[in-house]
Amino acid sequence: MKREALDLRQRILGVLLRDARIHAGRTLEDCAAFLGISPETLAAYEEGEQPVSLPELEALAYFLNVPVGHFLSTEPKLLGKAPPFNVPEFLALRHRIVGALIRQAREEAGRSPEELARLLGCSLERVQEYEHGERPLPLPELEVLAHTLNRPLEHFLDHVGPVGRQAHREEQAAGEGPVEDEAFRALQQLPPQIREFVLKPINWSYIEIAMKLADLPAGRLREIAEGLLEITY
Incomplete structure (x- = not known):
């Protein structure tokens, strides 16, 4: 292989490394400290001025939560900057x-x-604050309530928000989740108005x-509907 081809591959790897680092919200210093190298050396990797080794690439893939195959693909794709995560919201x-x-x-x-x-050993007001989302419900107390109310803890996890979507992607990468193409085809089969609604975060x-x-x-739904009608009228 000619030197030019090796240099090109080196630069492509550098671009992919930098893209994955930015996508993960990591700094040069973070990644360099993880590898035990200087930030200058890592910057040289990203600029394509110095070649990265496979073990280093594997370690960075682990640290940045990216499959190592992302860097080895013959058709590399950029991840782009991760969408902002509004933590308070x-x-x-x-x-x-x-x-x-x-x-x-x-x-x-x-x-x-x-x-x-009585079960939690707290005031009625605190339980009401928990139920209205006005006070964070401590995990140990949530576990007690989940057990008492016959609900698995997974019932309360985020499934459609940013955390849930990340877990879904990790399951897919591990081969544990549904095939992405099948999900995409199912989405395409939805009426346009519904599909547009679903795709808006x-x-x-x-x-x-x-x-x-x-x-x-059905009985509980009827009660809710009647309550809404009373509020409306």
């Missing part, structure tokens, strides 16, 4: 969703807020609520 929404799920499970189990307060919280409502018995 995410936490506020997730606290409300977890609280709503607790309330739903409690009502389906025929338990009162007072019973949960701002609507995902509504979709999750709809999923929870779909699990409710």
Whole structure:
């Protein structure tokens, strides 16, 4: 192989390394410290001025949460910058969703807020704050409530938000999740208006609520509908 081809491959690897690092939100110093090399050496890798070894590439792939095959592909693709993650907004929404799920499970189990307060050894007001998402529900207490209300802890995990999507991607990479092409084909079969609604991140919280409502018995749905009518009129 000619030297020019080797240099080109070296530069491509450098571009892919830098792209993966930025996508993961890591600095040169982060990655260099992980490898035990200087930031200048890592910068030389990214600029294609110095070749990276396979073991170093494997270690960086692990650190940046990218399959090593991403760097070895004959058709390399850039990952791009990761979308911004608004942590306060995410936490506020997730606290409300977890609280709503607790309330739903409690009502389906025929338990009162007072019973949960006695179970947790806290005030009724605190339980109400948990259910309205006004106070973060500590994980040990959530585990107790999940067990008491006969819900697996996974029931309360984020499935459609940024954390859920990341877990889904990791499952796919490990061969544990559904095939991405099948999911894409299923999405394409949706009516255009529904597909457009589903693809907007701002609507995902509504979709999750709809999923929870779909699990409710008909009687409970009727009660909710009647309550909404009373509020409206």
